[in-house]
Amino acid sequence: MINDKQEIDMLLTSMDRVRVTRIACSNKHSLVCTNTGAVFSWGQNDYGQLGHANGPNLGKRGEQEPGLYCATPKKVFSIDNKHFVTDVACGDNHSIALQANRDALVWGSNLEGQLGIDPSATTWASTPRKLVLYEYMNSSNREGFTSILAREKYSVFVAESRYIYVSHAN
Numbered sequence: 001m002i003n004d005k006q007e008i009d010m011l012l013t014s015m016d017r018v019r020v021t022r023i024a025c026s027n028k029h030s031l032v033c034t035n036t037g038a039v040f041s042w043g044q045n046d047y048g049q050l051g052h053a054n055g056p057n058l059g060k061r062g063e064q065e066p067g068l069y070c071a072t073p074k075k076v077f078s079i080d081n082k083h084f085v086t087d088v089a090c091g092d093n094h095s096i097a098l099q100a101n102r103d104a105l106v107w108g109s110n111l112e113g114q115l116g117i118d119p120s121a122t123t124w125a126s127t128p129r130k131l132v133l134y135e136y137m138n139s140s141n142r143e144g145f146t147s148i149l150a151r152e153k154y155s156v157f158v159a160e161s162r163y164i165y166v167s168h169a170n
Contacts, residue, residue: 024150026090031097032073037084039097040073047093048126049108051076078127079105089150096155097128102144104131104157112153116167131157 022033029043029050041050045068052074079085079097085105087098094108094115105128106115113119116131132142147158154168 022086022088024088024090024095026092026150026152028092029090029095030073031088031090031095033085033088033097037081037086037100039076039079039085039088041076041095042070042073044069047109047111047124049090049093049095050074051078051095051107051126051128053078053127076128087148089148089155091150091155092152094150094155095128096148096150096157098145098148102146102160104145104148105129106131106155113167114150114153114155116155116157116165 018038019035020032021035022031024031026043028046029041031039031041033039039051041052043050045052050068050070052068052070076097080099083099083101083103085097086100089096091108091114094106094110097105099105104116106117107125107128108115109124110117110119111123115122115125117125131145143160145157145159147156149156154166157165157167159165
């Protein structure tokens with residue numbers, strides 16, 4: 001059985017030649033982006049905000065129960081390795097990654113619409129999914145993003161057209 005110290009030693013060994021280029025933190029979880037384009041996450045995972053393909057623990061009546069907790073950084077493997085990640089952002093229960101090809105990936109809670117997706121379509125995503133601006137934000141153009149920001153229950157996406165899109169509860 002591997003203990004926490006052995007797990008941290010293995011992680012540090014695997015990251016020997018990797019540099020952290022971006023860090024994002026919320027009061028529940030953290031993300032880092034590396035010079036290889038990989039994303040690592042750790043912390044509370046109430047709504048799948050870690051991107052580890054596991055999400056909300058629902059009780060017998062469908063109510064939210066405390067989620068899984070990850071104490072050490074773990075790679076978010078579901079992010080496509082073809083386009084590496086250049087920036088990351090965290091809200092309380094959601095995460096965003098910006099890829100070099102200007103695609104934004106979103107995951108975690110969408111209860112307040114913070115993923116830029118209609119909350120009636122999905123309330124959470126435990127793995128990153130590509131945000132398509134024209135599909136979810138009533139834009140007629142297919143364009144990429146130049147910047148991302150996330151806070152408690154909202155997200156900000158700056159598009160190539162310089163339009164700023166904010167997603168949150170209305």
